[in-house]
Amino acid sequence: MEQTLRVCVFGVTGYTGTELLRLLSLHPGVRISSLVSSSHAGKKLGDLLPSLPDSLRDKRLEDSPSEDFDLAFLCLPHEVSRDLVPKLLEMGKKVIDLSGAYRISSSEAYIQYYGWEHPYPHLLKEAVYGLPEIFRESIRNARLVANPGCYPTAALLAIYPLMKEGFFPEWVVVDAISGVSGAGRKTSQQFHFPEMTENAFPYSVLKHRHTPEMEDVIFRLTGKRVSLRFTPRVVPMSRGMMVTVYMGGADASWIEVFRDTYSSEPFVKVVDEPPMTKHVMGTNMCLAYPVYDARTGILQVITVIDNLGKGASSQAVQNMNCMMGWNEKLGLDLLPLFP
Numbered sequence: 001m002e003q004t005l006r007v008c009v010f011g012v013t014g015y016t017g018t019e020l021l022r023l024l025s026l027h028p029g030v031r032i033s034s035l036v037s038s039s040h041a042g043k044k045l046g047d048l049l050p051s052l053p054d055s056l057r058d059k060r061l062e063d064s065p066s067e068d069f070d071l072a073f074l075c076l077p078h079e080v081s082r083d084l085v086p087k088l089l090e091m092g093k094k095v096i097d098l099s100g101a102y103r104i105s106s107s108e109a110y111i112q113y114y115g116w117e118h119p120y121p122h123l124l125k126e127a128v129y130g131l132p133e134i135f136r137e138s139i140r141n142a143r144l145v146a147n148p149g150c151y152p153t154a155a156l157l158a159i160y161p162l163m164k165e166g167f168f169p170e171w172v173v174v175d176a177i178s179g180v181s182g183a184g185r186k187t188s189q190q191f192h193f194p195e196m197t198e199n200a201f202p203y204s205v206l207k208h209r210h211t212p213e214m215e216d217v218i219f220r221l222t223g224k225r226v227s228l229r230f231t232p233r234v235v236p237m238s239r240g241m242m243v244t245v246y247m248g249g250a251d252a253s254w255i256e257v258f259r260d261t262y263s264s265e266p267f268v269k270v271v272d273e274p275p276m277t278k279h280v281m282g283t284n285m286c287l288a289y290p291v292y293d294a295r296t297g298i299l300q301v302i303t304v305i306d307n308l309g310k311g312a313s314s315q316a317v318q319n320m321n322c323m324m325g326w327n328e329k330l331g332l333d334l335l336p337l338f339p
């Protein structure tokens, strides 16, 4: 590698932060300059993760970066990212924000779904949605990339091939299951082990913030508004996500379009058998299984991703590769943790 990029991770002890640390430590183009942690500043990484290799064990966590860096990854709650992004941009840093604070172009959606008025609407306009399979060209020149939500990643990859070719479904239904790590590290009663194990439940049925996120991306792509019906569910596995998208008004010919769209994409593979979440655990892959049911006239696409992988941290690395003009696969040739 000719160029070494100095990166800083904020919120490194959370789930996406720790996964990012794993991936960045394997990346040949990166030097981890600072690791910022609000709750563990002063400690060594090895105090928290005793199995780390020597090269990382003694690295100190800091409450603010002590070394200069080129690019920041924000693995933080939405509100914390929201207020940190403008400061980092002003300092001349590139930013990949894993939170939802800059994903939606409409400030009204933030009031309705996040509960606050967005204080930096001009940056909502500037932020590039970090789904490289769709927005690769814009990501290359971005200084602020809004890394997508996990459900939108899996759902939009299922919807995109049709919309790219000008087909607009009569209706779209998105049903999804997620592993518990999707909810982040701090727990709540419903995710507490005795209640979560042997259990599964839907949540935020009519009000999940990923609904406007998906609708907004579809609008950006097609100029048309779709009212998408989305139901997320959580199931007792630590990582993994499976999304089923149902679309009305398509026909069998779209299966071929689907295959063609992803034929040269390194991280989306169209499969002939229904995929499992364990096929992608620990990787940046999305497996997509499109089927057309002639009996009902419904086109159905099932996708699986790792919510902490393509749904968050490895997608952030793919975005970094794209911003740097590197091969998108750099540092991401990962085998699944199977079984």
Ligand SMILES: NC(=O)C1=CN([C@@H]2O[C@H](COP(=O)(O)OP(=O)(O)OC[C@H]3O[C@@H](n4cnc5c(N)ncnc54)[C@H](OP(=O)(O)O)[C@@H]3O)[C@@H](O)[C@H]2O)C=CC1
Binding pocket: 010, 011, 012, 013, 014, 015, 016, 017, 036, 037, 038, 039, 040, 074, 075, 076, 077, 078, 080, 098, 099, 100, 148, 149, 150, 181, 182, 183, 184, 185, 186, 307, 308, 311, 312
């Ligand atoms: N989990 C997932 O599957 C996905 C998560 N995301 C998004 O990525 C971001 C990070 O998620 P995730 O890693 O799962 O979340 P976690 O709750 O696991 O981690 C968030 C981390 O942010 C840091 N932090 C800094 N300030 C605060 C604060 N005021 N309150 C709480 N935490 C703070 C903490 O780390 P420290 O103490 O080290 O600073 C904390 O551990 C979120 O915005 C989430 O919505 C996006 C896609 C998927």
Ligand SMILES: CC(=O)N[C@@H](CCC(=O)OP(=O)(O)O)C(=O)O
Binding pocket: 098, 099, 100, 148, 149, 150, 151, 178, 179, 180, 181, 182, 183, 184, 210, 232, 234
């Ligand atoms: C199981 C679970 O709780 N999942 C999270 C989604 C995680 C994600 O993609 O996050 P953000 O949009 O918050 O960044 C949720 O539904 O809130």
